[in-house]
Amino acid sequence: MAFNESIRNKYEAELEAIRSAGLFKQERYIHSPQFSEIEVEFPVGAAIRKCINVCSNNYLGLSSHPEVIAAAHAGLDRRGYGMSSVRFICGTQDIHRELENRLTEFLGTEDTLLFPSCMDANGGFFEACLNDQDVMIADRLVHASIVDGMRLCKAMQDTYKHSDMNHLEEKLQEHQDKRVRMIITDGVFSMDGDLAKLAEIVSLAEKYNAMVFVDDSHASGFIGRTGRGTHEHCGVFGKIDVITTTLGKALGGASGGCVSGRKELVEMCRQRARPYLFSNAVAPVIVAGALKVLDLISTSTDRRDKLEWNAKYWRGQLKDAGFDLKEGDSPIVPVMLYDAKLAQDFATDLFHEGVYAVGFFFPVVPKGQARIRTQLSAAHDKRHLDVALTAFKRAGEKHGILGLGKKELMAKVLV
Amino acid sequence: MDDITKAIHDYVVREYLEEGDTRDITEVTPLITGGIVDSFSMVSLKRFLEKKYSIRIPDEDASPDAFDTLQSIAALVRRFQQQSQKVGA
Numbered sequence: 001m002a003f004n005e006s007i008r009n010k011y012e013a014e015l016e017a018i019r020s021a022g023l024f025k026q027e028r029y030i031h032s033p034q035f036s037e038i039e040v041e042f043p044v045g046a047a048i049r050k051c052i053n054v055c056s057n058n059y060l061g062l063s064s065h066p067e068v069i070a071a072a073h074a075g076l077d078r079r080g081y082g083m084s085s086v087r088f089i090c091g092t093q094d095i096h097r098e099l100e101n102r103l104t105e106f107l108g109t110e111d112t113l114l115f116p117s118c119m120d121a122n123g124g125f126f127e128a129c130l131n132d133q134d135v136m137i138a139d140r141l142v143h144a145s146i147v148d149g150m151r152l153c154k155a156m157q158d159t160y161k162h163s164d165m166n167h168l169e170e171k172l173q174e175h176q177d178k179r180v181r182m183i184i185t186d187g188v189f190s191m192d193g194d195l196a197k198l199a200e201i202v203s204l205a206e207k208y209n210a211m212v213f214v215d216d217s218h219a220s221g222f223i224g225r226t227g228r229g230t231h232e233h234c235g236v237f238g239k240i241d242v243i244t245t246t247l248g249k250a251l252g253g254a255s256g257g258c259v260s261g262r263k264e265l266v267e268m269c270r271q272r273a274r275p276y277l278f279s280n281a282v283a284p285v286i287v288a289g290a291l292k293v294l295d296l297i298s299t300s301t302d303r304r305d306k307l308e309w310n311a312k313y314w315r316g317q318l319k320d321a322g323f324d325l326k327e328g329d330s331p332i333v334p335v336m337l338y339d340a341k342l343a344q345d346f347a348t349d350l351f352h353e354g355v356y357a358v359g360f361f362f363p364v365v366p367k368g369q370a371r372i373r374t375q376l377s378a379a380h381d382k383r384h385l386d387v388a389l390t391a392f393k394r395a396g397e398k399h400g401i402l403g404l405g406k407k408e409l410m411a412k413v414l415v
Numbered sequence: 416m417d418d419i420t421k422a423i424h425d426y427v428v429r430e431y432l433e434e435g436d437t438r439d440i441t442e443v444t445p446l447i448t449g450g451i452v453d454s455f456s457m458v459s460l461k462r463f464l465e466k467k468y469s470i471r472i473p474d475e476d477a478s479p480d481a482f483d484t485l486q487s488i489a490a491l492v493r494r495f496q497q498q499s500q501k502v503g504a
Contacts, residue, residue, distance in 0.1 A: 140456050147455050159456040161433060367450040 022340055023363070028356075033064035034253060036379040040356060051356040052384045054374045056253075059222050059331055060293075060303045061379030063253035067296065068289045075288020083281040087114075088270075091281030099287050102294045103258055107220070107245070108228060108238045111266040114287075116279045118217050118246035118257030119145040124273030125213070125244065126153035129265050130182060135175040138184035139163065141192065143215055146184060155182075162189075165200045172208035181210035187230030187243075188218035191365050191373065193332030195223070198234035211241040217257070218332065221250035221297055222304040222378075233329075241265065247286065252293040256282040303378040307331055310376045310385060317389050318374075322402035324409050331376035334360075335392070336369070336406065339413035343370035346395050353391035368414055416442065419468075420489045426463050427485070431456065442486040447479045457482055464488070470495040 018024050028042040038053045062068055075095070085091035100112040115121040122145035126136060134155040138146060141162045150157050158175065160168040168183065175181050183205055185196040196214065205212045216229040220243075224232025231240045242261035247254060259269050269276060297303065311331040318325055318335060326334040337343045343359030350357050350372070361370035376385075396402040401409055416424060420442060427440055431451050438444075438451075446452045452460065461477050464470065472495055481491050 138455075140453075157458045158462075159459060161431075164434070362450075 022344070023361075034058050035064050036061070036377055036381070036384050038356060040351075042351065049351075049354065051351065051354050052380075052388050053356045054376070054380075054388055055357045056375060056377065057218070057249035058253050058377050058379060059250035059307055059375070060297065061377050062250070062293050062296065062303070065293075065296070068252055068292050071292030072285045072289035075291075076285045079284035079288065081285065082283055085281060086277060086279065087281045088277065093281075093284060093287070095284060095287045095291065096281060099291055099294075100258070102291060103260055106228060106294055106298065107216075107243050107260045108231070109240075109243060109260040109262075111263040112258050112260040113266050113269050113273075113276060114282050115257045115259065115273070115276055116282060117248065117255055118215065118244055120275030120279065121244040121257045121259045121273075122146045122149040122215060123152065124149065124275040125242065125259050125265075125269060126150055126155065126182075127274070128272035129268045130155040130180060132156075133179035134182065135178040135180070136182050136184055137168065137171045137175065137210075139186065139189075139196070141189050142184060142186050143190060143217070146186075146215060150184070155180075163194070163197055165197060165204065168201070169204055169208075172204060172210055176208065181208065182213055182241075183210050184213045185215070186218070187214045187216035188223060188330045188332065190218050190332065191334065191360065191371075192326045193218075193328035193330045193334055193373075194326065195219075195230055195233065195329055198230055198236050198240070202234075202236045202239050212239070213242040213244070214240050215244045217244070217246040217249055218330065220245040221293075222307050223330065226301055227297055227304040247282075247290045247293075251297075252286075252289050254286045254289060256286055256290065307376060307378040310378070310380050310382075313382065314374070314376055314385050314389075317385070318392065321389065321393050321396065322404070323392070323396060324401075324404065324406055326371075333374045333376065335372045335374060336409070337372065337401070337413065338368055338370055338410050340370045342399060342401075342413050343372060346372055346399065349395040349398060350391050353394060355388045355391040368410070416485075417489070419492055420485050422467065423460075423464070423485050423488050423492075426460065427452070430459060430463075440485065442489075443484050445483055446485075447483045452482065454479065460488075464492055468492050468496060470499055 028040055030038050030040055031048050032039040038051055039048045040051050041048050079093055083091040100114055103112040126149045130153050132154040136150050136155050137158045139162055140159045158171050160171050183201055188195055219229045221227050223230050231237050242265055244259050247256035259266055315333050324336040337346055340361035343361050347357050347359040357372050360373050424440055461472055481487055
């Protein structure tokens, strides 16, 4: 079928509907490496502006670290640019297996399998490991990639209210007739920044004979005393059956993800997970960079310690300034604005003050829950945070929202 | 509210409202477009209806429109109850 005028008009109308609903997403071009300060062209064609970045997943500041870059260069020289193959044909190098072993050790699991991304790990895991005799019981705020992965799997789907352990227990009781019960949660919830109650989840899993799956993408490398993740923070290291995580955030920020956990489950993924079987091996340059990242974070906790300090300082300062924040213990600090238009206007005001942040609104977060999601990095110095704080205060004063609690703020903006 | 609507109401309140959420769910409160139930968590509501009323709701009939209010859900239940009675007869 030709892409004729009628088809073109149909798509143009759909895109217009997205624009009219205020949901149209636009890329902003960055003319510098990823870091605490970046050079941004926005809108397209505008003069490049230097900004403090408070919305990247570069939690440990390793995305442009000189030692990581040098290791990636060396990997490029020694193992080439690409594999031109999936893993099981001729796409597995010694360094792929070395990285898998290093991740296994770091995460405290039995085995690990690399995927092109954590999106792919979550997309492939459930179908590979569960069938129609099983049930998947997920927290309602899990990442979209988990929702997609569950939809591809024939096992029964169920959900529990966000972090509600009584509701989870009811669901576990209800599904005692199933062959396998799998509890599914994010370690750190990406939109709210709160941590899963993993100690209670593991305890319920033991009581009701269930397995536990955790996506620790927003935790690996910095949550927990030595940065191993939410399971370390919650005192259940070694007790999680499946951890999926990404190399695309704190662990260098390039791309790639993994399934790590019980060796039989990992082997099932190696045999059956479609994103692993049908997409290229992670490029050698990324593997080499990730190995250096693991060297750096395994020998020192300085970066995660600095990140923790930054997050506490930032949260405290915003709170003192009178912003309404989502509570949490992670470097994700959502500044609640509730209204989608206000969130977009607020982000624009920040940009004019030299601070790069993005408004999040429906469908990324529920209706009436719009916010600016700020994310801290070990690459931030106190100076960056103080400058960003001044910008936030100015924008907050402009919109008359400082000092308003949740109810007053909602009453003011959701009219 | 009739018996079917009341049973669905009670399930929705128990299954979807957070503790302390005192929102009044009426027969016409938008559940999906109002953000109370989403497509991910809707599966348990469908399963509840099928079990309680001994009906089978095909996936194509479990649309966001059909599940958007207590009224529309109750209508869906009645339709499939009648169909299963016809099949039984």
